[in-house]
Amino acid sequence: MFSRCNKLVSSQSTAQKSVWSCLRSLIKNDYATEATFESKPFKLHRLDSGPSTKSTITSDEAIEMYKQTQMIRRIETAAGNLYKEKIIRGFCHLYSGQEAVAVGMKSVMRPQDSAISAYRVHGWTYLMGVSALGVLAELTGRKSGCCRGKGGSMHMYATNFYGGNGIVGAQVPLGAGVAFANKYTENGGVCFALYGDGASNQGQVFEVYNMAKLWNLPVIFVCENNGYGMGTSTERSSASPNFYTRGDYIPGIWVDGMDILAVREATRFGIEYCTSGKGPLVMEAATYRYSGHSMSDPGTSYRTREEIQEVRQTRDPITSFKEKIINAGLVSADLLKKIDVEVKAEVDAAVKIAKSEAEIGLDELANDIYSNDLEKEIRSTTPFLFYKHNNSSGKTPINL
Amino acid sequence: MKSLTSLFREASKPKKYFTSNNCQRVFSSSNTENGTKTTSMNMFQAIGSALDQTLKSNPNSVVFGEDVAFGGVFRCSMGLQEKYGRQRVFNTPLCEQGIAGFGIGLAVTGTTAIAEIQFADYMFPAFDQIMNEAAKYRYRSGNEFSCGKLTIRAPCGAVGHGALYHSQSPEAYFSHTPGLKVVIPSSPTKAKGLLLSCIKDDDPCIFLEPKVLYRSITEEVLEEPYELPLGKADIIRKGDSITLIGWGTQVHVLIETADLARQQLGINCEVIDLVSILPWDSETVCNSVKKTGRVIIAHEAPLTSGFGAEMAATIQEECFLYLEAPVQRVTGFDTPFPHVFEPFYLPNKWRCLHAIKDAMKY
Ligand SMILES: Cc1ncc(C[n+]2csc(CCOP(=O)(O)OP(=O)(O)O)c2C)c(N)n1
Ligand SMILES: [Mg+2]
Numbered sequence: 092m093f094s095r096c097n098k099l100v101s102s103q104s105t106a107q108k109s110v111w112s113c114l115r116s117l118i119k120n121d122y123a124t125e126a127t128f129e130s131k132p133f134k135l136h137r138l139d140s141g142p143s144t145k146s147t148i149t150s151d152e153a154i155e156m157y158k159q160t161q162m163i164r165r166i167e168t169a170a171g172n173l174y175k176e177k178i179i180r181g182f183c184h185l186y187s188g189q190e191a192v193a194v195g196m197k198s199v200m201r202p203q204d205s206a207i208s209a210y211r212v213h214g215w216t217y218l219m220g221v222s223a224l225g226v227l228a229e230l231t232g233r234k235s236g237c238c239r240g241k242g243g244s245m246h247m248y249a250t251n252f253y254g255g256n257g258i259v260g261a262q263v264p265l266g267a268g269v270a271f272a273n274k275y276t277e278n279g280g281v282c283f284a285l286y287g288d289g290a291s292n293q294g295q296v297f298e299v300y301n302m303a304k305l306w307n308l309p310v311i312f313v314c315e316n317n318g319y320g321m322g323t324s325t326e327r328s329s330a331s332p333n334f335y336t337r338g339d340y341i342p343g344i345w346v347d348g349m350d351i352l353a354v355r356e357a358t359r360f361g362i363e364y365c366t367s368g369k370g371p372l373v374m375e376a377a378t379y380r381y382s383g384h385s386m387s388d389p390g391t392s393y394r395t396r397e398e399i400q401e402v403r404q405t406r407d408p409i410t411s412f413k414e415k416i417i418n419a420g421l422v423s424a425d426l427l428k429k430i431d432v433e434v435k436a437e438v439d440a441a442v443k444i445a446k447s448e449a450e451i452g453l454d455e456l457a458n459d460i461y462s463n464d465l466e467k468e469i470r471s472t473t474p475f476l477f478y479k480h481n482n483s484s485g486k487t488p489i490n491l
Numbered sequence: 492m493k494s495l496t497s498l499f500r501e502a503s504k505p506k507k508y509f510t511s512n513n514c515q516r517v518f519s520s521s522n523t524e525n526g527t528k529t530t531s532m533n534m535f536q537a538i539g540s541a542l543d544q545t546l547k548s549n550p551n552s553v554v555f556g557e558d559v560a561f562g563g564v565f566r567c568s569m570g571l572q573e574k575y576g577r578q579r580v581f582n583t584p585l586c587e588q589g590i591a592g593f594g595i596g597l598a599v600t601g602t603t604a605i606a607e608i609q610f611a612d613y614m615f616p617a618f619d620q621i622m623n624e625a626a627k628y629r630y631r632s633g634n635e636f637s638c639g640k641l642t643i644r645a646p647c648g649a650v651g652h653g654a655l656y657h658s659q660s661p662e663a664y665f666s667h668t669p670g671l672k673v674v675i676p677s678s679p680t681k682a683k684g685l686l687l688s689c690i691k692d693d694d695p696c697i698f699l700e701p702k703v704l705y706r707s708i709t710e711e712v713l714e715e716p717y718e719l720p721l722g723k724a725d726i727i728r729k730g731d732s733i734t735l736i737g738w739g740t741q742v743h744v745l746i747e748t749a750d751l752a753r754q755q756l757g758i759n760c761e762v763i764d765l766v767s768i769l770p771w772d773s774e775t776v777c778n779s780v781k782k783t784g785r786v787i788i789a790h791e792a793p794l795t796s797g798f799g800a801e802m803a804a805t806i807q808e809e810c811f812l813y814l815e816a817p818v819q820r821v822t823g824f825d826t827p828f829p830h831v832f833e834p835f836y837l838p839n840k841w842r843c844l845h846a847i848k849d850a851m852k853y
Contacts, residue, residue: 181652181830232831243654243830257656258613259585292584293616320585322558328584392561456832457824470825471794478824 125149126419130353134345136336136373141344142360146352153416156198156351158430160190160409163214165438166223167382170213170230170244174386178446179230183244186214188381191408192315193218195354196283199362203280205269207253207262209287210245211315211380219252224441233448239483240451241459250489259320260286260293263312267299270310270371281365283358285313289320291334300338300371307370311361312338314373315348317380322393335375348376349406352415379406458483529711534704537679537712538567538644541686542605544716546575549603552690554580556590556607556644563607565646565705587613591620591643595695598641599628603690611647611699612656618664625695626670639693644686646702647675648740649791649837653702654830660739660792660823665697666769666801672696672721673768677742679710681766684719692721701739708743724772726779730759733785733850736776736802738765741789741838748843755844756851768798776802777809784815785850789838794822816853819846 127147135141148156167185174183186193189211196206197218208215213226221237229236230244237247248254253269256262266284273280286296291314303310314334318325325332335343342364346357354376361372379402383390390399416422457469457478464480472478532540545552554568554575560582562569572580583590590606597604608614614621621643629637649658665673672694676682682700689696727742728749735745742764749760761779765771780786786806788799799820806818821838829836 181654182657240831241829246655257654258616260616289585292586292589294586294588295616321564322561323582323584327582450831453832453835456829456835457826460826471820471822472824478826 122150122422123420126153126416126421128352128415128419130350130356131347133353133357134333134335136333136338136343136345137340138342138344142346142353142356144353144356146356148352148355148416148421150416150421152198153421154426154430156194157409157412157416157422157427158434159194159197159218160351160412161431161434162223162438163187163190163193163217164409165434166213166217166226166441169227169438169442171382171386173227173231173442173445179244179386180232181243182210183230183386184211184384185380185382185386186211188402188408189315189317189348189378190214191351191412192313192348192354192376192378194408195351196313196358198351198355199359200283201280201362202251203273203278204283204362205251205253205273205280206283206285207266207269208255208285209259209262209290210255210257211287212247212252212255213244215252215285216247216249216255219249221247221249222441223438224444227438227441227445228448231445231448232450233445234451235444235448239455241455248489253490260290260295262286263290263293263296264299264302266312267303267308267310267371270303270308271306273309274306279366281309281311281362283311283313285315287320288314288316288318288325288332288334289323289328291337292328300341300373303371304338304341307368309365310371311358311365312341312371312373314375315378316375317378319380319384319393321384321388324393333375335373338371338373341371341373343373343375345375345377348378349402349408349411351408351412378408454478454481455483457481528714530714531709532679532683532712533706533709534676534679534682534700535565535567535706537683537710538686538700539569539571540712540714541683541690541716542568542571543574545603545605545687545690546571546579548716551601552579552603552605553597554605554607555583555594557585557609558582559607564609565700565702567644567700567705568607587617588620591617592624594641594643595620595625595628595638598638598695599636601640603640604638604642605690606641606643608643608645610657610702611645611661612659614643614645614661614697617643621665621671621695621697622668626668628670629694630670637693638695641695642686642689642692642698643696644698644700646705647699648701648703649828649833650703651833653828653833655828658828658833660699660790662697662699662738662768662790663792663796663798663801666771666798668769670694671769673699674721674766675699675701675739675768676766677701677704677739677764678708679712681719681725681764683712684717685721685766687716688718688721691718696721699739703740704743719766722767722770722772724775725764725766726761726775727764728760728762730761731783732758732760733787733847734761734763734776734779734783735787735789735843735847736763736765737789738768739791741791744838744840745789745843748840748847751840751844752847756848758847758851760847765802771798771802773802773805773809777806780806780810781813784813785853786810786814787819787821787843787846787850789821789843789846791823791837793825794820795825797822816850819850821846 232240
């Protein structure tokens, strides 16, 4: 029954959109269009009622979310390989294992909502609208990179995604600033300020909790608790590992960050809470990172291989979601397999370009330091390395 | 102290200077002529040795920072927690401002506090504690209190692919702060002796370790503890044509440049490792410039308000009538530290050589 679609799938990705709609229309004939799932209970802090533990999704939504998680996983696997091949240099932090947090949140974010995170952002960048190529070529420092190779792994941006930040904790106050703007421009937007369990101990997180509550800003502080900040486990870094309570006077929710749908419901609740003028929330998403902290960390000196294996086998966000949606009759296993093939093809194609493409020109070294350069030349350059201040093709930053 | 410096120059026979793929990690003991025992060490091992000996000889000393209990990102404190216990070698949470302030508090009680900030780029969240609190404690209390027992170590400088936040050289920011001492070693031997001096010194010290050197140089380093003088530059190579001044990794670039200059221009460069940024050894520097009449200062940090600017001002004041050419600076560009363009940004030997040519024909 998929033969017509098969043709489309095997043709190039320009036809991708129509493939999906074709597949979907076929599924709808044979499969349920909607299903409801039960998630683990949430833990609440200073809240009388919390998110719904029931989550209803359509088959279209299921397919979309499945594709996104697979895409992120694939991009990260490709990034890991490119690093091992020494094509990606420097720092490279993978998100594998944590996909459900980003995908669940993004699935209910509205166009006016925004996010800001730390340096583990390849997945977020993709979800916020950058292609697999945009991410991978940024990692290899090539032209098609979403920052044209100037940022690298830790610094990626997209519309309403205020980026990748290398200084741990520094992004959290920015999130409150974005939320303040949401509030006074009355655009109804909520800003998600994401940080890790390690980052949660930075002083500026507490400074901004206070500011956000004082002014009741529409910001959701999302602590992605993956159990470790580099080699230090949460118990060893944090006097209270209950990150959802650490806003004290700010209400909080604990959510199973390995369950896309639980995250989705928590986020939906959060958006509702913030937009009704109640002010900020803290959301702790309990998750796990499969890889080491960065590529130079094998990730096994401070935790056991068995621990990683166990999470992979019993709590993997993709496997559990896949089982759920298949068992509920929302999608067929065949269709998911086809999606896997598609995703792989797209990532493989992106890898090819990200490997072979040129870097941007050397003149870019000095571009974009200022918008209004008061001096023509960059100081300290020499006659044989001569740079002028410049702006990249007069582009306006995407956030403005 | 002078004789001590030269003793260690003899004791340390550099096997190889900075080349990026030279990662020797040999531990072998040998005896020098004068009977002192040396071990082949790279820079992280030499630093580890200084920390080890401090913890051993001074029961009132502690080492802490992010992940230092496991050795730290660059392995400097490897094995120390096993040896000295969790009370004395411990991980802190991820909070640089807290780490610095906590260290000041410890030091002000008389504890020898050795803090690690994981990368020099992350000293900025701690900047207030360092420059407002640590640096001014003694002064503002009329010498009733001081936190001189504080030493803050941090890896600095370019590493080949560190991009914006794992590559910076922040020494100039700290040099603008009376009350601090700022030191940058350029070799395992220097690292050990200078770190021990910083730890002993009664003022808060900032010890910046060029991270590319951790594994790239191996030397015979004295096993026993020893100290090298703070505030003293080291003339690495004698010459009479031009003075080349750098610190940290740049010293090795300047040595290579001096070789090139000899081959290509037939001149002898005097190469000075500045070693201490605050206070800096203007005497050694100015004496050299008076002798050669020409000087180039090279550093990785950007030009504007880089530490070279301070030196240039002093040199022109002290050596005005001796100068045959303007003081030149060869530095990183006035741009953020670039990601893919690092090789072009750095003041490499070709750029330094170019400056030498300019100075010679001025
Ligand atoms: C201010 C600052 N300090 C230290 C670092 C080095 N560093 C990078 S990530 C990290 C651990 C952060 O852990 P966590 O917040 O839990 O995030 P995760 O890596 O688990 O996603 C550390 C110590 C940094 N980038 N910035
Ligand atoms: Mg973490």
